[in-house]
Amino acid sequence: MHLRTLRSFVVLAEELNFTRAAERLHVAQPALSQQIRGLERELGAQLVDRGQRPLRLTEAGSYLHTEALRILATCEQVALGTQQIGAGERGWLAIGFTRSSMYSVLPPALKAFHHAFPQVELKLFEMVTEEHADALREGRIHIGIGRQPAPIPGCATRLLLRERLSVVLAPDHPVADAGEIRLADLAETPLILYPQHPSAQFARSVEALFRDAGFVPFVAHRTFEIQTAIALVAAGLGMTFVGDSVAAHGRPDVVCRHVAGLGTVKGTSTLAATYRSADPSPHLRAFLDCLPDVGTISSGE
16 A cells, blocks of 8 residues: 555545546546556455545545544655755654653753753653663663663663662561561561563663572562562562662652661662764754763673
8 A cells, every 4th residue: 555545545535536536646436446447456345435426435445544634644754854954954863762761861861952052852761771772772762771781782871860779668567667677577578570571681680689598589579660569568468679869759659768788889870872973863962961961881792
């Protein structure tokens, strides 16, 4: 189904007359009739009731007319945007981000970038950190902002944030008001992990905390995103862990506490930006300037 054919069908749907439609399209009437019959054969549905005067669209034809208008409008927008970008009149930047980055580094960076480059179209894609690698390789995003990302070949990584971990508990948890909490105090509390992904680094690091302490936690639930995990804690179904930036935006039906004895490495979590090392986009470089830089930039092998 070609765009040219869709345009011809839309004109016919507007005129409901082959002769007038052919005149608008600057084609011969037999050629237009043949084009529409070919479209009907391709779709396996009658689009026009030719036995009526004036012509009438069938139900299938009415549906196609509505969808064709939407498709053609989208194509026109894409064409215009491509022309403007090619002429340097407009740009675009695609950002993949994990939910927790919205509690810290991402909003101020977006604000600063948009203020400096209001003509640049920002495309934001919420995704778990582990999905960034494929999105970068396929060119669907220019940059991924995620938690504890693994090295990606051909990509550079900049550390944006290093923060302490907090355990999220229901207010009536036995140690919620304790002066000091240790992992051993949480041994009997079910664990709620996120994100739900086979290679989620954050979930693995949380489980490793308990293994290093000498016991394996009972994982009661695995959720796709952080707010669901916190809501399950509020419902009394267990505990979860978040970075301090998320804990600072806490909700009144949970409490967030630091856990003693975790150390500066195990007891912290990081946010980092990953992007293709050879990406020539000037807008990517400009956006990087809007992000914090906690550590040095490293490149994947």
